Amino acid sequence: xxxxxxxxxxxxxxxxxxxxxxxxxxxxxxxxxxxxxxxxxxxxxxxxxxxxxxxxxxxxxxxxxxxxxxxxxxxxxxxxxxxxxxxxxxxxxxxxxxxxxxxxxxxxxxxxxxxxxxxxxxxxxxxxxxxxxxxxxxxxxxxxxxxxxxxxxxxxxxxxxxxxxxxxxxxxxxxxxxxxxxxxxxxxxxxxxxxxxxxxxxxxxxxxxxxxxxxxxxxxxxxxxxxxxxxxxxxxxxxxxxxxxxxxxxxxxxxxxxxxxxxxxxxxxxxxxxxxxxxxxxxxxxxxxxxxxxxxxxxxxxxxxxxxxxxxxxxxxxxxxxxxxxxxxxxxxxxxxxxxxxxxxxxxxxxxxxxxxxxxxxxxxxxxxxxxxxxxxxxxxxxxxxxxxxxxxxxxxxxxxxxxxxxxxxxxxxxxxxxxxxxxx
Numbered sequence: 001x002x003x004x005x006x007x008x009x010x011x012x013x014x015x016x017x018x019x020x021x022x023x024x025x026x027x028x029x030x031x032x033x034x035x036x037x038x039x040x041x042x043x044x045x046x047x048x049x050x051x052x053x054x055x056x057x058x059x060x061x062x063x064x065x066x067x068x069x070x071x072x073x074x075x076x077x078x079x080x081x082x083x084x085x086x087x088x089x090x091x092x093x094x095x096x097x098x099x100x101x102x103x104x105x106x107x108x109x110x111x112x113x114x115x116x117x118x119x120x121x122x123x124x125x126x127x128x129x130x131x132x133x134x135x136x137x138x139x140x141x142x143x144x145x146x147x148x149x150x151x152x153x154x155x156x157x158x159x160x161x162x163x164x165x166x167x168x169x170x171x172x173x174x175x176x177x178x179x180x181x182x183x184x185x186x187x188x189x190x191x192x193x194x195x196x197x198x199x200x201x202x203x204x205x206x207x208x209x210x211x212x213x214x215x216x217x218x219x220x221x222x223x224x225x226x227x228x229x230x231x232x233x234x235x236x237x238x239x240x241x242x243x244x245x246x247x248x249x250x251x252x253x254x255x256x257x258x259x260x261x262x263x264x265x266x267x268x269x270x271x272x273x274x275x276x277x278x279x280x281x282x283x284x285x286x287x288x289x290x291x292x293x294x295x296x297x298x299x300x301x302x303x304x305x306x307x308x309x310x311x312x313x314x315x316x317x318x319x320x321x322x323x324x325x326x327x328x329x330x331x332x333x334x335x336x337x338x339x340x341x342x343x344x345x346x347x348x349x350x351x352x353x354x355x356x357x358x359x360x361x362x363x364x365x366x367x368x369x370x371x372x373x374x375x376x377x378x379x380x381x382x383x384x385x386x387x388x389x390x391x392x393x394x395x396x397x398x399x400x401x402x403x404x405x406x407x408x409x410x411x412x413x414x415x416x417x418x419x420x421x422x423x424x425x
Contacts, residue, residue, distance in 0.1 A: 049142040056232070056404050057146040059394075063243050064150045071157040074164070084160035085153065092152045099148065102220040140227040147226035147239060154246070161251040162325030165258055166315065173259040175269050177329060177373040190367050190374040191262065191278045198368050204285050207365035208302050214333055214362060221340050231346075233395065236404065238343050240391040241384070242336065249335055249383045254327040261328035263308045263370035279370055304369040330380035331372045337362045338384035 054061070071084050114126065181189055198207060222242070228235040266273035286302040314324040337359045344355025359381075366372040394400055 046138070046142070049138055053142040053146060055406065056143065056236075058403060059236075059400065060239055060243055061146060061150065063240075064154050067157050067247055068153050071160055074161065078164075078167070084156050088152060088156060091156065095152050095155075098216065098219050099223055102216060102223050105216070106220055106224060135227075137229075140229055143229055144223070144227035147222070151222065154243070158246045158250055159325060161247075162254065162327055163314070163319065165251075165255050165325065165327055167318075168255050169258040171258050171260045171264075171268050171326075173257050173329060174261070174265055177259055177375055178262070178265065178274055180375050181373050184375065189274060189278075191275065191370075194364060194368050195278065195281070198364060199281060199285075201285050201288055204282065204302065204368065205289065205300070207361065207368055208304050210358070210361045211333070211365040211369060211371075212303050214337065217340065217358070218336055221343065225343070232405070234343070234346050236395050237388065237391045238339065240394065241339050241387045244387040244390060245335055245339065245384060246332070248387065249330050249380065250327070250332045253330060253383070254332075257329045259328040259373075259376075260326050261371050261376075262367075262373060264312065264326065267312070275370065282370060302369075304365075304371065308370065328372050329376045330383055331363075331366050331376040332380065333366055333371070334359070334363050334377040335380035335384040335387075338381045339388060342384075342388055 068084075075082075075084060111127065178189070185193065198204065221238075225235050225238050260268055262275040263279060265275045266279075282302070282305060286305055289300040289302070291298045291300070311324065311326050313319075315326050341352070341355035341359040344351040363377045363381075366377055367374055395404075
């Protein structure tokens, strides 16, 4: 019969005077020792969890407040009527729905992995125990809650500033990006190279589907990492890298190097459109995705083409709602997916294979579906690497360690040495 290991619950906070060093010397674990913590009154117990959660997420909270403050300042400076948070309640409900889908997908994958791959004889007991005693713990919920509450504000600020890019700096770089793509790829456009491999109905359908579920993958990674109590350093580095990536690459650099993308090239640039043949081919492939069911024609849409039209309509009418905004350089799809692939690398080769395969598909899809120039993806991945390194450097500062975890690695090592010395005596 399956018997869970007795002892401390995985991922529970330790109080300051119970800190010990982790085996990887990543971030110290700062959660209450269960033997002491569970004896506390409920109110005090949860207040301690809330305190340590807010402390550990304080850097992200500060960045989000600054981001939203800058967004509101820009709104007032330009005299814009629409607030970036006007529809926050409705959008938060949609965010909760997406999180629910992400949670369901994560649980389903985990469920079938244990059932079909591991094939443990007491599978049901494992599932119940893991959910009750490992995954749905108070410490995980408190740890994740600030991040999940901040994200709708963060996303609204990003989308609002992205929609304002042509107001700050009209699109001007597309012709140069197309030329740079030709020079980098031996005189041919990357879309011309890829058409010979991926320019077929099934290939375009798969790439479009992967591109569509990208946001769901982002939300799943956000959900899982926000509640990651095992590797606090990895959690903090991933979340901080994402928090740096969206405003710096997605707003600042995208505004300075304003471009729209190949799908809008002919609408913005006078003269011959080098992407016209490719886009016509995409629409022909989309029209061919028809099936007859009981005498009725069923059209399977290429959502990328529909979204491109939706964003162009929003651009023409200067709409600032969530999800609006056109920007090609750099590719935030590729950049954010690179961070996910790098995160997967920390969990072993198998996860790294899936992460980098997904990255490759997103990169190819960004070109084949007409969203991006290849150089957008190259520099998007490079920018993501810089954000990852910057996040790691920030978190290695002693002052930041004290801020987030209330202790430095040196103090953790010293405490661990003292404990080992006492145990040896």
